Amino acid sequence: MSKKNIVILAIESSCDDTSAAIIENGRVLSNKTANQTVHQAYGGVIPELASRQHLIHIIPVIDVALKDANKKLSDVTAIAFTRGPGLLGSLIVGVSVAKALALSLDIPLVEVHHMQAHVLAHFAKLPFPAFPFLCLTVSGGHTQIVKVNDYTDMEILGSTIDDAAGEAFDKTGKMLGLDYPAGPIIDQWAQKGRHIFKFPEPQVSPLDFSFSGLKTSILYFLQKEMAKDPQFIQEHLADICCSVQTTIVDILLKKISIASQITGIKHIGLAGGVSANSALRLAFEQHGLQHGWTTYIPDFEFCTDNAGMIGIAGYYQYLKGVFVDQSISPSPRMEM
Ligand code: KG4
Numbered sequence: 001m002s003k004k005n006i007v008i009l010a011i012e013s014s015c016d017d018t019s020a021a022i023i024e025n026g027r028v029l030s031n032k033t034a035n036q037t038v039h040q041a042y043g044g045v046i047p048e049l050a051s052r053q054h055l056i057h058i059i060p061v062i063d064v065a066l067k068d069a070n071k072k073l074s075d076v077t078a079i080a081f082t083r084g085p086g087l088l089g090s091l092i093v094g095v096s097v098a099k100a101l102a103l104s105l106d107i108p109l110v111e112v113h114h115m116q117a118h119v120l121a122h123f124a125k126l127p128f129p130a131f132p133f134l135c136l137t138v139s140g141g142h143t144q145i146v147k148v149n150d151y152t153d154m155e156i157l158g159s160t161i162d163d164a165a166g167e168a169f170d171k172t173g174k175m176l177g178l179d180y181p182a183g184p185i186i187d188q189w190a191q192k193g194r195h196i197f198k199f200p201e202p203q204v205s206p207l208d209f210s211f212s213g214l215k216t217s218i219l220y221f222l223q224k225e226m227a228k229d230p231q232f233i234q235e236h237l238a239d240i241c242c243s244v245q246t247t248i249v250d251i252l253l254k255k256i257s258i259a260s261q262i263t264g265i266k267h268i269g270l271a272g273g274v275s276a277n278s279a280l281r282l283a284f285e286q287h288g289l290q291h292g293w294t295t296y297i298p299d300f301e302f303c304t305d306n307a308g309m310i311g312i313a314g315y316y317q318y319l320k321g322v323f324v325d326q327s328i329s330p331s332p333r334m335e336m
C-alpha cells in the first residue's frame, strides 16, 4: 500500500439525489447532496426529469464538496463513482463526469456498487462493526439481509421478491395523497398515531420479504373505509400511518431476527434510506438490547443516498487495487 495521502472524490447519481464527497484516508471530510423536488407531485421518480436535474446539479455539488473539504481538484488521488444499480439516465451523468475527471486529472477510477456502499456507511464513524456482521439494508429500491464478511465480500441471505420497504412507504403515501418520497412524511404522522388497524403479514420464505401484498391490502382497506366515510383518510391519517409503519417495522425486525438465529451472528447493522425511520431505529435498538445484539445505525446523513458512503466503499476498493478503465459504463442492474 502506498504511503501517500489517499484523497477520493466520490460521486453518487443512481436515483434522484446528486451527491459528491471528499474522503481522505477513509475519513469523510465533506458530503454534499442536492435533492430533487421535481418528483414530489408524481408519487415516484420520473427518470427523464431525474437525469436532467443531475446535469444541472453535478458540477456545483462537486465544487461545494471540494470547498467544504478545503481541497482542490489537484489534491484528489482517485475518483469513485456509483456504477449501479440504479436508473440508467441518472447513472450516465455520474459515470460520465467521473470518467472525464479521472481522464483529465490522470488518476485512477474506482467503481462502486450502490448497495455495498449503503452497507459500508457503517464505516463513516467509530465504532466500526466487527466482521462478520449482518446488515439489514432497506432502501427505496432494495430490501436485503446481507452477511458482511469483509469490506468487499458480502453475501445476500435474503431479499424482497417484489416491492422494497421504501416502496411500501412511498406507494402507501401515494394512496394517502402524500408527496414523494412519502417515507419521512409517514414517519412524522405516525408519531401522532396509534397502531389500531391490522394488516396481514406476507407468507414468504424465512429470510425473504414481500411488500406487494401489504400494498394491496392497504388499498382494499382504504377503498372499503372510504366507501363508508369519504373523509376517512383525512380523519385517520395519523393512525393509518402508524399502523402501516408498525407493520413494516415488525416484518423487518422479524426477518433480521431469524437471520441472526440461523447464522449465530449478533453484530447487526441497519442501512439504507428507510433506516432514517424513527420507529425502525428505536425498535431495532430495543430488539437488539433484548437479544444481546451489538447494533449499528449510521447517522442520518449516511442513511439516505449520499456520496460519503460511495467514497468509503471506493477507499476500500482502492486499498485492494481494484480499478476500472475508460471503457466502463453504467450497470443499472449491477449484481452484488
Ligand atoms: O437509500 P435511499 O435514499 O435511495 C435508494 O437507494 O432507494 O432510500 C430512499 C427511500 C425512499 O423510499 C424513502 O421514502 C425512504 O427511503 N425513507 C424513509 C424515511 N426517510 C427516507 N422511509 C421511512 N421513514 C423515513 N424517515
Ligand code: ZN
Pocket (backbone or CB within 6 Å): 114, 118, 139, 140, 272, 273, 304, 305
Ligand atoms: Zn440508496
